[in-house]
Structures are given as structure tokens and as C-alpha cells.
Amino acid sequence: MIVRRHRSAALLAAVALTLTLSCKFEPFTPELHYSLNGPVVEKNPDLQGDPGAQAQLAGVLEMLVGTPKDPRFLALKDWDFDPNYWGEDLVKKDENALAALIASNRAAYREQIASIEAGDFENVFQPRFADDLWRWWLALKAEKAGDAAALKEEGVKLFSEYYPSLSNSAAFYRNQCFHCHGTEGGGNGSTSRFLNPRPRDYRPGKFKFTALKGKSRPRHEDVYRVLTEGVYTTAMPSFRRFTDAQLHGLVDYVRLLAIRGETEILLASFYTSDEGLSLESVQENYGDVVAKWRGASKQVIAAEDIPAVTPERLAHGRTLFMTPGEKGGANCVSCHGTSGRGDGASAFEVDPLTKETRRVKDEWGNEISVRDLTRGVFRFGRRPIDLYRRIYAGINGTPMPEHIGMTVTEDGKQHPMTESDIWDLAFFVRTLSVHEATVAAAPSHH
Ligand code: HEC
Numbered sequence: 538m539i540v541r542r543h544r545s546a547a548l549l550a551a552v553a554l555t556l557t558l559s560c561k562f563e564p565f566t567p568e569l570h571y572s573l574n575g576p577v578v579e580k581n582p583d584l585q586g587d588p589g590a591q592a593q594l595a596g597v598l599e600m601l602v603g604t605p606k607d608p609r610f611l612a613l614k615d616w617d618f619d620p621n622y623w624g625e626d627l628v629k630k631d632e633n634a635l636a637a638l639i640a641s642n643r644a645a646y647r648e649q650i651a652s653i654e655a656g657d658f659e660n661v662f663q664p665r666f667a668d669d670l671w672r673w674w675l676a677l678k679a680e681k682a683g684d685a686a687a688l689k690e691e692g693v694k695l696f697s698e699y700y701p702s703l704s705n706s707a708a709f710y711r712n713q714c715f716h717c718h719g720t721e722g723g724g725n726g727s728t729s730r731f732l733n734p735r736p737r738d739y740r741p742g743k744f745k746f747t748a749l750k751g752k753s754r755p756r757h758e759d760v761y762r763v764l765t766e767g768v769y770t771t772a773m774p775s776f777r778r779f780t781d782a783q784l785h786g787l788v789d790y791v792r793l794l795a796i797r798g799e800t801e802i803l804l805a806s807f808y809t810s811d812e813g814l815s816l817e818s819v820q821e822n823y824g825d826v827v828a829k830w831r832g833a834s835k836q837v838i839a840a841e842d843i844p845a846v847t848p849e850r851l852a853h854g855r856t857l858f859m860t861p862g863e864k865g866g867a868n869c870v871s872c873h874g875t876s877g878r879g880d881g882a883s884a885f886e887v888d889p890l891t892k893e894t895r896r897v898k899d900e901w902g903n904e905i906s907v908r909d910l911t912r913g914v915f916r917f918g919r920r921p922i923d924l925y926r927r928i929y930a931g932i933n934g935t936p937m938p939e940h941i942g943m944t945v946t947e948d949g950k951q952h953p954m955t956e957s958d959i960w961d962l963a964f965f966v967r968t969l970s971v972h973e974a975t976v977a978a979a980p981s982h983h
Pocket residue numbers: 710713714715716717718728732733734735736737743744745746747755760763764768771772773774776787788791916
């Protein structure tokens with residue numbers, strides 16, 4: 538065994554911790570510490586203006602997920618898995634994912650692997666963005682000095698099966714994502730205020746682009762897909778140029794930030810000066826948040842048989858789309874408008890303060906445009922199955938609602954919308970961008 542892994546060391550004994558921290562509040566260096574979620578702290582009068590209480594919250598969060606330099610999940614005693622190896626365990630259990638990882642590593646570290654195979658150990662050079670791999674290699678080299686055969690075999694394996702540590706991925710995140718998404722994943726990096734839509738704030742645990750129902754947390758592969766594809770027509774770029782391992786590592790780190798952020802929101806919401814934060818409630822809330830991420834794969838919207846597109850289905854989809862809620866329809870028209878341009882009446886609202894009409898807001902508090910469906914811009918894929926899933930479950934964090942099971946009235950009878958109805962809507966939506974002329978030419982509201 539080499540020095541590479543110390544799984545058991547990550548299982549810290551939570552009980553050993555006393556949560557009564559000293560009252561010193563030190564301003565954080567953003568690169569090395571996570572800052573607290575300002576607006577969340579401000580909402581609780583017992584936390585706001587009490588540096589000691591804030592330091593306690595910061596300390597608890599650090600106990601749970603570490604620091605940006607050394608991010609590390611606290612693994613609770615009754616867990617049968619170690620979240621510090623969440624993605625790695627997933628990928629290495631999945632034959633296809635593992636094969637892809639190895640192929641990608643072999644391509645990226647082609648030269649290092651060639652040198653090792655040639656026994657030319659001194660000419661293995663340091664790869665970019667993989668300090669941990671480099672450290673593991675140096676340790677292996679020292680350990681196997683004098684045993685060239687073993688060093689060759691284990692060295693090739695090390696580079697081929699490389700999967701980054703959380704701390705390496707955190708450094709990579711600082712390099713690639715931080716200026717948009719911020720140190721804590723608050724979506725508030727230095728370039729964020731120039732962007733519309735804004736970069737995602739991971740902290741509430743709301744992610745838009747999943748194949749899941751019930752506002753579920755994303756699965757590993759959902760976030761992975763966002764990183765490879767980017768989000769079309771937004772500032773979120775594709776990171777396909779990086780290796781598989783690097784992308785998996787980023788997914789792991791995004792998950793850590795999201796878990797930290799959601800736990801923080803929960804803990805901050807019920808902190809009281811009298812009670813402080815009890816160890817039980819900390820563990821319980823942290824456990825609940827982690828469980829939401831663990832349960833994601835149970836929420837997949839399955840779709841084995843995609844029906845054939847027929848004129849009847851398109852016509853039905855159109856009727857559902859165009860018929861307002863008060864007439865028993867699916868009510869898409871209220872937001873997307875009769876022309877599908879995203880200019881329905883519910884796309885706008887009157888600002889309670891300024892009394893001006895503006896776009897509706899999403900759950901992160903930013904104004905959001907109802908999509909112009911005539912442009913054919915679909916941010917999480919344009920395959921029928923992608924649209925089906927969007928319409929089925931809605932878009933988490935936005936006004937776009939879930940539609941499966943919604944009550945509609947057809948031929949004078951009420952019924953909950955079925956999978957078949959959702960397919961009809963998906964098929965119809967696709968025609969909006971290709972055959973705009975087939976859409977009612979009725980004037981839009983704005
Ligand atoms: C130039 C700015 C920018 C950079 C750099 C950037 N992002 Fe984003 N990111 C965005 C924007 C904007 C969105 C929101 C898109 C939307 O709401 O449709 C986003 C959304 C996301 C989402 C949310 C997906 C969902 O399902 O809701 C994830 C995850 C994400 N980014 C991860 C990353 C990671 C990891 C990196 C670094 C490797 C990164 N981003 C770099 C701008 C950026």
C-alpha cells in the first residue's frame with residue numbers, strides 16, 4: 538500500500554467537538570476561508586450583529602466541510618459511505634465511466650505514462666492542475682525505489698486511474714469557476730454582476746438542469762453534463778477541453794459547496810442566542826442535506842418508449858399549450874404567450890416598490906425572461922426527451938412549473954396530465970421554432 542489514501546482518517550469523531558467557540562471574529566481571507574452567506578445571516582436577528590454567534594456558525598461549517606484549501610466532508614458515524622470519495626466511488630463502480638476516465642487520463646498523461654513504461658522515471662514531468670497526482674507519484678517513486686518493475690506497474694496505474702482529491706478540485710475551481718461562481722459558490726464572483734442570467738448560486742441547493750422530478754438535487758451525471766455542454770446562450774461555458782477526471786472532481790466540489798450552503802441556510806434559520814447550535818441539530822440538518830443528494834438517482838424521470846409524432850399529437854399539444862388555465866388548459870400560454878415568444882401576461886409583474894412593470898423573478902431573486910420558444914434555444918438539450926423532462930418537472934428555481942399530474946379539462950372532463958400529454962406538449966414545442974407560422978397569429982400581450 539502506498540501513501541495515497543487514508544480513508545479512515547476522514548471519519549472524524551464528531552462527538553469530540555465542542556461547539557462553544559471563543560468569541561473572536563476574524564475577518565476572512567476569501568481565498569482561504571469560506572465567508573458566511575450575508576443575506577441569510579442578516580435575516581436572523583440573533584446572528585446579525587453578533588460576531589461570536591457568526592464565528593460559531595462558521596466554525597461548525599468548517600467542521601462539516603473544511604476550508605477552501607482543505608475541503609473535507611465530516612463523515613457521520615451511521616453512514617455506510619464516505620462522501621469524500623463520492624464521485625470516485627460512483628465512477629469506479631460504473632464500468633463505462635471508468636473506461637472513459639482511463640482513456641481520458643491515458644491521453645492526457647500520454648508522455649508521463651510512456652516515460653514510466655520505458656523505465657525513464659527521472660523524465661516524468663509534472664502535469665498541470667494535478668498537484669495531488671504529482672505528490673502521489675513522488676511518494677510512490679520514493680517507496681518503490683530499487684524496484685523498477687513494481688514502480689512501472691503501479692506508476693502506470695496511478696496515472697491511468699487518477700481521480701483528483703477534493704482539495705485539488707477546489708484549487709482547480711478557484712482557477713476556472715471562482716470569478717463567476719464565487720468562493721462559496723454564491724454565484725457572486727467578480728464577473729457575475731455583468732451577467733444575465735447570473736451564475737448559479739449553489740447554496741440553496743437548487744439546480745435547473747437535471748433529468749429529475751420533485752425539485753431533486755442533481756445526480757453526479759447531471760452536473761457533469763452541464764460542465765461538458767455548458768449552458769447554451771448563457772455565460773456558462775463548456776469545459777469539455779479538460780480531462781474526465783478533472784470534470785468529475787469539479788462536480789464533487791460543486792456538491793460540497795452546495796451541501797455547505799444549504800446546511801448553512803438551515804442552521805442560520807433557527808440559530809437562537811439562548812440555545813446556540815446543538816451538536817444534535819447540526820448533525821441532523823447536515824445529514825438531511827446529504828441525504829437529499831444521495832437520494833437523487835431515485836428521482837429520474839424515466840422514458841423508455843418515446844411515442845411517434847403524429848398530427849393528432851401535435852394538435853393535442855397545441856390545444857393544451859394554448860388553452861389558458863381558467864379554461865382548463867395546460868396554461869403555457871400565460872407565460873410563453875400565444876406566439877410562444879415568452880411574452881404572456883404572467884411573464885411580467887408590477888414591482889411592489891417602484892410600481893413599474895418588470896420581468897418576474899426567479900427563486901434566487903433575479904429577474905428572469907420567460908423563454909422565447911420560437912428561437913429554439915433549449916438550455917438542457919433539444920432532444921424530445923430533454924423537453925419532455927423540462928415540461929414534466931418544470932425548471933427548478935424558476936416560475937416554470939411542474940406539469941405532470943396538473944389538472945386539465947378536456948371534452949368537459951377533468952383529468953390529471955399524463956406522460957402522453959407531456960409528450961404531446963414536447964412535440965408541439967419543437968414545432969414552434971421550426972414552423973412558427975403554424976402558431977396562432979393572435980397579437981401578444983406586450
Ligand atoms: C463566465 C462565467 C462562468 C464561469 C467561468 C463558470 N460558470 Fe457555471 N454558470 C454560469 C452561469 C451564467 C450559469 C447559469 C445558467 C442558467 O441559469 O441558465 C451557470 C450555471 C452553472 C451550474 C448550474 C447548473 C444547474 O443545473 O443549475 C453549475 C453546476 C455550474 N455553473 C458550474 C460551474 C463550474 C464547475 C465552473 C468551473 C469549471 C463554472 N460553472 C464556470 C457562469 C459561469
